[in-house]
Amino acid sequence: MLRIAICDDDPAAVQSSREIAEDCLKQCGSAGKIAAYTHSENLLYDITEDRFFFDLILLDIEMPGSTGMELAGKLRPFLPNVKIIFITSHVEYAIDAFELSIFRYVPKNDIARRLPGAVCDAIRLIELEDGKFYTIQTSCRLEKIPFKDILFIERDGKNASITTSSGAAKVRKSLQQVYEELSAEEFIFIDRGCIVNMIHVMQVKEGTAVLKNGEALPISRSHLQGVKSQINAYWGAHI
Secondary structure, three states: OEEEEEEOOOHHHHHHHHHHHHHHHHHHOOOEEEEEEOOHHHHHHHHHOOOOOOOEEEEEOOOOOOOHHHHHHHHOOOOOOOEEEEEEOOOOHHHHHHHOOOOEEEEHHHHHHHHHHHHHHHHHHHHHHOOOEEEEEOOOOEEEEEHHHEEEEEEEOOEEEEEEOOEEEEEOOOHHHHHHHHOOOOEEEEEOOEEEEHHHEEEEEOOEEEEOOOOEEEOOHHHHHHHHHHHHHHHHHHO
């Protein structure tokens, strides 16, 4: 079940966003639970103190107390994979939102048209990321790594080194073997010695794949055009 939070100091705006989110859940055929907040401090407390978990947060930027921008920065350490949709009347915030890995930016003056699409896209992506694991099994350990946590995989001698959001794990297999075992379209070769998870790629810039965590991985010249095409095709099909 998806968990969605809506935070806006205007109760009427909260109700409007709730109705849109409910419609999106029905449209996507997804089960979900929606929590509404009119004070940013309450949302912050529930997440940081009571350890509430949310998959998606619809967040107004212009609020008294902690602004949406400040709140997003405080929440990230507790919910590193949460999708955040900013709702604001100030266009200039969009640039700052990129730095916080915000999923989408929706202008208030176009909310009825833009928010439903943003929420549906977020729901589809969250469900796409869930439920897939890569299993590392040896004589002395069994480890299941969620696909959504894998950032990239590199050749490391006779091993494949799997870098995740929380560290790295090695498996004594070739990169090609791991790629075939993953058997998932979101993983692509960007170099003969590196596989990247497209879900974590923010942009392709100056011959590198820039990830959400800020890391830039070099793309070989022979792979560059193919990588761009695969990323465009992937997101075109899923969002």
